[in-house]
Amino acid sequence: MVGKNVNYSFETMHLEASKSITPPRVKMEAKGVDVYYGDKQALEKVDLPVPLNRVTALIGPSGCGKSTFLKCLNRMNDTVVGCRVTGSITLDEEDIHSPTVDVVQLRARVGMVFQKPNPFPKSIYDNIAYGPRIHGMTRDRTELDQIVEESLARAGLWNEVKERLQEPGTSLSGGQQQRLCIARAIAVNPEVVLMDEPCSALDPIATARIEELIDELCNKYTIIIVTHSMQQAARVSHYTGFFHMGELVEYDHTEAIFTNPQQERTKGYVTGRFG
Amino acid sequence: MNHKNETPEQRKYLAKRHAASRRFRWYGIMGLGIALMTLFFLLGTMVLKGYSSFFQTQIQLTVSFDKTVIDPLGDQSAESLARGDYRAILGNALKRVFPEIKSRDDRRQLSKILSDGASFQLQDLLVSHPEWVSTSQTVWLIASDNVDMWVKKVVDHDLPESQRRISDLQAKWLAFLETNNQLRLRFNAMFFTSGDSRNPEMAGILGAMKGSALTLLITFLVSFPLGVASAVYLEEFAAKGRWADFIEVNINNLAAVPSIVFGLLGLALYLNLMHLPRSAPLVGGLTLAMMTLPTLVIATRASLKSVPDPIRDGARALGASPLQVVLHHVLPLAAPGMLTGTIISMARALGETAPLLMIGMVAFIMDIPGGVLDPSTVLPVQIFLWADSPERAFLEKTSGATLILLAFLITMNALAVYIRNRVERRW
Numbered sequence A: 001m002v003g004k005n006v007n008y009s010f011e012t013m014h015l016e017a018s019k020s021i022t023p024p025r026v027k028m029e030a031k032g033v034d035v036y037y038g039d040k041q042a043l044e045k046v047d048l049p050v051p052l053n054r055v056t057a058l059i060g061p062s063g064c065g066k067s068t069f070l071k072c073l074n075r076m077n078d079t080v081v082g083c084r085v086t087g088s089i090t091l092d093e094e095d096i097h098s099p100t101v102d103v104v105q106l107r108a109r110v111g112m113v114f115q116k117p118n119p120f121p122k123s124i125y126d127n128i129a130y131g132p133r134i135h136g137m138t139r140d141r142t143e144l145d146q147i148v149e150e151s152l153a154r155a156g157l158w159n160e161v162k163e164r165l166q167e168p169g170t171s172l173s174g175g176q177q178q179r180l181c182i183a184r185a186i187a188v189n190p191e192v193v194l195m196d197e198p199c200s201a202l203d204p205i206a207t208a209r210i211e212e213l214i215d216e217l218c219n220k221y222t223i224i225i226v227t228h229s230m231q232q233a234a235r236v237s238h239y240t241g242f243f244h245m246g247e248l249v250e251y252d253h254t255e256a257i258f259t260n261p262q263q264e265r266t267k268g269y270v271t272g273r274f275g
Numbered sequence B: 001m002n003h004k005n006e007t008p009e010q011r012k013y014l015a016k017r018h019a020a021s022r023r024f025r026w027y028g029i030m031g032l033g034i035a036l037m038t039l040f041f042l043l044g045t046m047v048l049k050g051y052s053s054f055f056q057t058q059i060q061l062t063v064s065f066d067k068t069v070i071d072p073l074g075d076q077s078a079e080s081l082a083r084g085d086y087r088a089i090l091g092n093a094l095k096r097v098f099p100e101i102k103s104r105d106d107r108r109q110l111s112k113i114l115s116d117g118a119s120f121q122l123q124d125l126l127v128s129h130p131e132w133v134s135t136s137q138t139v140w141l142i143a144s145d146n147v148d149m150w151v152k153k154v155v156d157h158d159l160p161e162s163q164r165r166i167s168d169l170q171a172k173w174l175a176f177l178e179t180n181n182q183l184r185l186r187f188n189a190m191f192f193t194s195g196d197s198r199n200p201e202m203a204g205i206l207g208a209m210k211g212s213a214l215t216l217l218i219t220f221l222v223s224f225p226l227g228v229a230s231a232v233y234l235e236e237f238a239a240k241g242r243w244a245d246f247i248e249v250n251i252n253n254l255a256a257v258p259s260i261v262f263g264l265l266g267l268a269l270y271l272n273l274m275h276l277p278r279s280a281p282l283v284g285g286l287t288l289a290m291m292t293l294p295t296l297v298i299a300t301r302a303s304l305k306s307v308p309d310p311i312r313d314g315a316r317a318l319g320a321s322p323l324q325v326v327l328h329h330v331l332p333l334a335a336p337g338m339l340t341g342t343i344i345s346m347a348r349a350l351g352e353t354a355p356l357l358m359i360g361m362v363a364f365i366m367d368i369p370g371g372v373l374d375p376s377t378v379l380p381v382q383i384f385l386w387a388d389s390p391e392r393a394f395l396e397k398t399s400g401a402t403l404i405l406l407a408f409l410i411t412m413n414a415l416a417v418y419i420r421n422r423v424e425r426r427w
């Protein structure tokens, strides 16, 4: 039943046409993903393609499995007790559960930003430098300095913190902390960035700032964002998947989801009748 | 202030609630007051009884180091000096102060105002001043414990003679020495520089302090790495489940086991099975390590648990390996808590007596231990031993040693509090 709900065709999308001439490649793809927490099934037969250099939004009422799905994509579920993932998830057509894939390496390629900003209780500099350091990405201090500056600049935080790189990351405001976490995630030069409700703990101004940032970042990264705000999904994403009770009910261009949903449940949710 | 809709019942109920919280506050203040009073009483009596042990009565004598008496072999070697008859020299020195005393009985009484240790004192002086041979020197020598008690007025001077250990005659001599400025109370360095002794005036706590230090060192070296490793493994790596629960329950049970049981275990394991030396700090330390380990594991796990999961997730999501997550993020954040837990368990181990009695650390040992295999005692056991001694003068030693033990404990606990407050949590 899921197959026919998912209605995506990159070729016919006018939004795409305005962005690029060639249709986007699929960067990550989930096929028939089931997730269980112990005996309880949290996701059922989820098929979802994630197009390269686009923003994909995951929406749905809370508890429907959005975070669960996101955590499958960088295997953060591995450490969750009793969590079992079946089905196939590919990154550049390679199954991320295949024995040849090192989970440490996978997470360097698929970064993550969490709902609550979680900077390390270290300096701003060390927050950003941590990833490059553990992956041995730099040869010397100047290279590291450069990565730190670039990442902060790309997260739109450089000008605000360049004078205080040695201050603790936790001394920043909530919105700045979240941008710090984004900078930290992109410092290891990932291909995909997962964001789990990155604005839910922020005020509207900080939220607008992050949304702008997402817009800029998608030129370089493939972004998947979970959000409980339909307005946000409409503002920042190119594609949207609607989850309900552990199912992917519908997946389409964002515009199509909001203006012309194919499923009754989607229609009910986006028009605010339930959720 | 009266609210419009407030009924009399509501007002009464409100008054009742306020009264209840006032009452509760009073209970708290009373409890605290009783606890503080007990503490001050304890400390006060200890200080009052113990401070005199830090002082010592000394008697000034002019001693002539007659070469034939103190250097029988005539070569001034340590061996020869050790054979010298220092009692005779002391006797002569006393005779010069009190020439009128003739009877043998009075002479014996006179010699008893000096400590048995005075001879050793003379010998030590000669070894460090070989040029004193064949000269006369004025030196301060330790008085006997009975004189010490008399001078410190620990014993009542008005008691009938038969009930005190200083005779009227001796009291007269002491008064004479005092008016001659040949009697003084001085800081008792010996208390801090020597080991135990049968003579209270010569007994010191250095042996026990060193024994405690060595024992604690072993305890720390064994229990800290083991405790931290187990806690980190259980908290950060081990799969949660029935086994983890089982282990947790058992660690909690172990922490509640009376310490003497660990002493029995130490006796069976280290002495009877492994034949390690009795009374040695090594065995004491290993025994106390067994006792400390569960508490240490619990404290460490608690501080690991207090590190918020988002920190772990953040590091993991950047591709940190499980070990890197622990080493780079969890341990540094848990360190203050772990440190406080460790210091507090070490303080507990320092004050522990019962398990050490089981492994023979209760023996009378005069020598100061040089290593972890030498027989030794520890501070609390030393206190126990002195408290058990009949001599009056050991009473003040008991309190003095208790004061020192308390000082160590308070220092350690203060350090723990300092670390806890200093390294504030920054997340």
Ligand SMILES: Nc1ncnc2c1ncn2[C@@H]1O[C@H](COP(=O)(O)OP(=O)(O)O)[C@@H](O)[C@H]1O
Pocket (backbone or CB within 6 Å): A037, A042, A060, A061, A062, A063, A064, A065, A066, A067, A068, A069, A080
């Ligand atoms: N660690 C977990 N253990 C057990 N159940 C979980 C766990 N995490 C999530 N779940 C369950 O899985 C379902 C989906 O959760 P989640 O993915 O967090 O939803 P969402 O992010 O859409 O609000 C919920 O019913 C939740 O209770």
Ligand SMILES: [Mg+2]
Pocket (backbone or CB within 6 Å): A066, A067, A068, A196
């Ligand atoms: Mg969620």
